[in-house]
Amino acid sequence: MTDKVRQFTVSEDDDGIRLDRWFKRNLPQIGFATISRWARTGQVRVDGGRVKPEDRLSAGQVLRVPPGGEAPHKQAKPRRELKPEEIEQAQAMVIKQTKSAIVLNKPPGLATQGGSKTTKHVDGLLDAFHSDDQPRPRLVHRLDKDTSGVLLVARTPGAAASYSKRFSGRSAKKIYWALVVGVPDIREGTIDAALAKQPGTGGEKMHVDEENGQPARTRYRVVDAAAKAASWVELEPLTGRTHQLRVHLAAIGHPIVGDGKYGGQDAFLTGSVSRKMHLHARRLIIAGPGGEKLDVTAELPEHFAATMEQLGFDPSMSDAEPEQGPPERSKAEKKQAARQHAKQYRKSRRGERRSRGPEPKKKLGKKSGGRPAKGPKGKS
Structure with a gap:
């Protein structure tokens, strides 16, 4: 517990946030009751002035925070030291890093967050990207444990x-x-079926429930098929319900390969096809802070890629693949191309001037103040 007055400059990241939310974000060990008391008695101030818990802050303002106030039960938990192999695992998942985001390619079998029986998960590996002068990264959305792919x-x-x-x-x-x-008989369309937690499963399983369920819609397109045995489907969830894609596909009679939870034994193909679930978050397009746009694609996990090859599916057939434009030229190459273009242009103009001879001088009209005189009106 500190016994000195503290001063904080509101960052761009906290621009527009309420005072009480600022404390929850930056000094979570200080409770709301303490913040309210400090505001009421004028102990917490912004740019020297009194402030209320609901007042919004602006970037660059200076926040005065009095000593103490930390609640014992809200003390920040010490960071867990990651093992070298855990740090390596976290770094290996990284697809892209920007000022505001870290994009991972989550492998199948790794949970996104922990639970009563789950101790190994992505959230537990995020300390690999945490430093003393940077806040701990935060999960923005989730993927099922057995689903692989883009995780922001x-x-x-x-x-x-x-x-x-x-x-x-x-x-x-x-x-x-x-x-x-x-x-699927219909190769392209939208599955519109409300979903709810299936009774008797403790919330671990969802089912279609048009009366009591929440609206759920999935757009799908069959990209290719291997005879009548299996097909490769491109999916776009238009809502974000738990297990939505898995339940919707099973509901139309075409469970995801390897999804025994919703497809039972019918979800497994014979032969050497992997029994792991074949669902992959392939691409994410999202706008971020300050207009920053992310467009990220995640490579397929080994078992999924092997099955694609075994069934003869070509990944380039998907509409979801990023457009491959011409390779970016270096500055030196651009300058050379510009010089060559200018040289060719001057050469062509020299030939044009020789063929036309000297250009006659134009007569200037009196009313135009030095501008060419207007010709007769007519249709062009």
Whole structure:
């Protein structure tokens, strides 16, 4: 517990946040009751002036925080020291890093968050990206344990709020790949079926419930098929319900390959096809803080890629693949091309001038003040 007055400058990341939310984000060990008392007695101040807990802060303002106030039960937990192999695992998942985000390619079999019986998860590995002068990165959304692919992690609380708003507002575009049993009769469409927790499963399983369920919609397209045994489907969830893609595909009679939870034994193909679930978050397109746009693609896990090859599916057939434009030229190459273009242009103009001879002088009109005189009006 500190016994000195502290001063904090409100960062760009905290611009527009309420005072009480600022404390929850930056000094979580100080409770709301203490913040209210400090504001009421004028002990907490912004730019020297009194402030209320609901007042909003602006970047650059100076916040005066009095000594003490830490609640014993709210003391920050010490960081768990990661093992070298855990740090290596976390770094190996990274696809892209920006000022506001870390994008991971989550492997199948690794949970996103912990639970009563889950001790190994992505959230527990995020300390690999945490330093003393940076806040701990935060998860923005989740993937099922057995689903692989793009997982977005925000670097700061402000970035987390911005990305979360995009996900909840449905402006983030998520494209999944799945291999399913059989081939849907309708090759492209939207599955519109409300979902609810299945009674008697403790909330671990969902089912279609048109009367009491929450609205759930999934756009799908069959990219390719291997005879009648299996097909490769591109999916775009238009809502974000638990297990939505898995339940919807099973509901139309084409469970995801390897998804025994919703497809039973019918979800497994014979032969050497892997029994792991074949659902992959392939691509994410999302706008972030300050207009920053992310468009990230995650490589397939080994078992999924092997099954694709075994069934003869070509990944380039998907509409979800990023457009491959011409390779970017270096500055030296651009300058050389510009010089060559200018040289060719001057050469062509020299030939044009020789063929035309000297250009006659134009007569200037009196009314125009030095501008060419107007010709007769007519249609062009």
